[in-house]
Amino acid sequence: MTTKTPRPEVLRYTAFSSTPDGGNPAGIVLDASALDDSDMLAIAHDLGYSESAFLTAPPEGLGGREGRAYGIRYFSPKAEVPFCGHATVATAVALAERTGPGEFVFATRAGTVPVEVTEEGGTFRATLTSVEPYVEETADADVTEALAALGWPAADLDPDFPPRTAFAGARHLVLAAATRERLADLSYDFARLEALMHRLDLTTVQLVWRESATVFHVRDPFPVGGVVEDPATGAAAAAFGAYARELGLVPADAVLTLHQGADLGRPGELTVTLRAGDRRVRVSGTGTRIR
Incomplete structure (x- = not known):
């Protein structure tokens, strides 16, 4: 026994x-x-x-x-x-x-x-x-499938933020909404997005809306983990920092503020720090015991 x-x-x-x-x-x-x-x-x-x-x-x-x-x-x-x-x-x-x-x-x-x-x-x-990050192209067909699973028309994307897959410890598909309203309206096909994410080896889909030059609002569907949405995603924040820097959307030296979780009633704030000459990304935030 x-x-x-x-x-x-x-x-x-x-x-x-x-x-x-x-x-x-x-x-x-x-x-x-x-x-x-x-x-x-x-x-x-x-x-x-x-x-x-x-x-x-x-x-x-x-x-x-x-x-x-x-x-x-x-x-x-x-x-x-x-x-x-x-x-x-x-x-x-x-x-x-x-x-x-x-x-x-x-x-x-x-x-x-x-x-x-x-x-x-x-x-x-x-x-x-973070570990050494990378950013890679995402096939048009895969972006189309992701949008279909999300129920997002392609016209609702921000054209200044092209879809990419970014990695800083885990892989995330970055998609940018043109408006805060588009980001707030998240109701997706769980099984369909999960299947795509498994095929592309994605941990989350990093959905982003730019409020200002250094302030962003983000959401992260996480069906592959058995969770509809992640309230605050440090790995995706690091990947997004690498993405924004590589595409020239922010300076090589930059401090970005990411707001996440407000749409779930669990507001959080992530700080992403980029340093010229160092490809790694720093992500910081507070923490506390729940009980």
Whole structure:
């Protein structure tokens, strides 16, 4: 007779908000060393958050201060994902509350991701640095299929923001709405968009509307994770930063503000920092425990 591994403590934090009712919730297991893939998937499924993070011992040779480097894996309710920005921010905040602010280093499936946590007035803010990003063309037929699944006419796109697939740890299809009203009206064919995303190996579709030169509103359908919409998406924010820079839509040195979650009643704010001479993208935001 075998004894089932006891379920570990699961913390609940939100990222990209300083209040529990904003941003994107994540489950966090600070010691997942005794869990296998099915255990982690079951925990993520039961929580129902867009992703949950599971910490393990760091691989040999991972850089970082002793005791502040970790392996990390991310599971949605349906599957493992290679990288998740909001769960990384939430995990770094949870660790900082226990061991103090400073730098943490996470070994993800997508590569090594350092995170710097600062604290001011009892509020923690985490800044992750992405892996090397890339931006690639998206076939016209695939864009047409995505628009059909979303129920968006092609005329509702912003012509200054051509569709592209962008990566900064995970792949996201970037589509820009011409108006805030178009972005707000999101009711899509779940199964049809999910099928396309699986075929293109997409984690989310990054829907964007530009309010001003450096301020954007974004939404992220996430059917491949079993979630209709992600409330705040750090990985997509990093990918969008790489996209905007490569297409010359923002300067090489820029700080962008992304608002996400308001349409879901969970407002959050993501800061994307671009630096000339460094292709990596920095994404930062506050985080706090839900309960």
